[in-house]
Amino acid sequence: MQTVPEERVVRRRVGSEDGEEWKKNGGTGGEEWKKNGGTGGEEWKKNGGAGVEEVEKESLMMELTRLVQKMVKESSWWERRGIDCSILAAAFLCLPPAFLLLGSSRLLWFSAGVLLMGVAHAVLTIKGTHLASHGALSESQAWAKFWAVFFIEICGSFSARAGVQGHIKMHHAHTNVIGLGDSSVWKVPFLPRTIYLFVAPLTVPIITPLVALAHLKGHSVALIARTVLMVTLGLYSQYWLLINVSGFQSPLTALLCMLVCRAMFSVPYIHVNIFQHIGLDMFSPTSRPKRIYQMTHGVLNLPRNPVLDWIFGHSLINCHVEHHLFPFLSDNMCLKVKPVVSKYLTEKKLPYQQDSYFSRLNFFFHKYQELMVFAPPITELVGVQ
Numbered sequence: 001m002q003t004v005p006e007e008r009v010v011r012r013r014v015g016s017e018d019g020e021e022w023k024k025n026g027g028t029g030g031e032e033w034k035k036n037g038g039t040g041g042e043e044w045k046k047n048g049g050a051g052v053e054e055v056e057k058e059s060l061m062m063e064l065t066r067l068v069q070k071m072v073k074e075s076s077w078w079e080r081r082g083i084d085c086s087i088l089a090a091a092f093l094c095l096p097p098a099f100l101l102l103g104s105s106r107l108l109w110f111s112a113g114v115l116l117m118g119v120a121h122a123v124l125t126i127k128g129t130h131l132a133s134h135g136a137l138s139e140s141q142a143w144a145k146f147w148a149v150f151f152i153e154i155c156g157s158f159s160a161r162a163g164v165q166g167h168i169k170m171h172h173a174h175t176n177v178i179g180l181g182d183s184s185v186w187k188v189p190f191l192p193r194t195i196y197l198f199v200a201p202l203t204v205p206i207i208t209p210l211v212a213l214a215h216l217k218g219h220s221v222a223l224i225a226r227t228v229l230m231v232t233l234g235l236y237s238q239y240w241l242l243i244n245v246s247g248f249q250s251p252l253t254a255l256l257c258m259l260v261c262r263a264m265f266s267v268p269y270i271h272v273n274i275f276q277h278i279g280l281d282m283f284s285p286t287s288r289p290k291r292i293y294q295m296t297h298g299v300l301n302l303p304r305n306p307v308l309d310w311i312f313g314h315s316l317i318n319c320h321v322e323h324h325l326f327p328f329l330s331d332n333m334c335l336k337v338k339p340v341v342s343k344y345l346t347e348k349k350l351p352y353q354q355d356s357y358f359s360r361l362n363f364f365f366h367k368y369q370e371l372m373v374f375a376p377p378i379t380e381l382v383g384v385q
């Protein structure tokens with residue numbers, strides 16, 4: 001058991017309301033939601049078997065869930081999944097022109113090719129892998145698994161199993177709980193702040209497949225073989241097309257082009273991953289608050305930004321709070337339920353944390369030691385246990 005020095009514990013009193021705890025939603029895209037995060041037809045599964053007499057005593061989370069569920073049921077397939085699937089398909093369709101532009105001898109066309117390839121790659125590997133890891137791209141389990149392997153392994157050069165385990169089972173299930181989902185995976189305390197924030201992220205495309213390999217240790221031969229094969233397929237197909245379609249003359253320039261395109265959004269990628277959790281309330285595994293308090297105190301939204309909205313997706317940018325409360329909704333559905341969620345949380349006097357990208361960057365830059373090097377303090381929310 002983890003012991004926490006008294007000076008690291010911050011006690012904060014919040015409005016208390018008794019109620020059932022939303023069953024920890026660490027599942028693959030909403031087991032408690034009974035997979036109807038989009039079907040609109042299935043009966044909502046009452047959490048914990050709450051009977052009619054218990055309805056009055058229902059928790060804030062259940063009340064909010066009902067409001068969100070109603071909106072999901074009233075939404076079309078296009079709103080629930082179609083828009084996000086179309087954005088991902090559009091990114092995929094950008095790849096052929098990008099390879100052709102990269103074959104141009106004119107600097108302007110070549111630069112346009114690099115930009116198009118970088119953007120398409122980022123949409124597929126950030127937005128695509130994130131939605132696929134949550135199973136938010138399809139209602140069928142088999143297809144959800146297929147998309148997870150396609151986006152995480154082929155496009156993202158990572159292990160689908162490790163991705164789902166780390167993101168869904170740890171980060172989402174134990175958001176900001178010390179030692180479990182506290183985002184410490186992103187901390188590299190020995191790096192100085194400028195290197196960490198602006199230079200080290202550029203190595204993400206090289207580190208990612210190596211970390212994936214390390215994660216495979218101890219797994220079945222079949223799983224290892226599949227992941228190695230899929231990651232190699234993704235990397236080699238891009239390399240092959242650069243040589244054979246774009247006409248790159250040397251392997252070195254082709255590899256350099258791959259690195260530039262793959263690292264184009266690595267800096268904001270690392271920033272976004274740390275900005276939205278680190279520096280907010282942290283909880284002890286032994287006295288964690290109820291889910292709605294955990295998520296509203298430990299998650300922050302960034303403002304809308306046309307570039308990041310498209311490339312990262314709303315659930316990672318301006319709807320991160322909504323995403324942590326309802327992790328199996330697609331980006332577009334998170335955006336649709338945002339007004340209802342923010343209004344509800346404000347009415348119930350719960351935090352709805354928002355801050356701008358540059359304000360967060362400034363905060364991390366000036367408090368780097370405290371946030372990224374030292375152990376974080378633990379918050380105890382008094383009155384909600």
Ligand SMILES: [Zn+2]
Pocket residue numbers: 130134167172323327
């Ligand atoms: Zn997520």
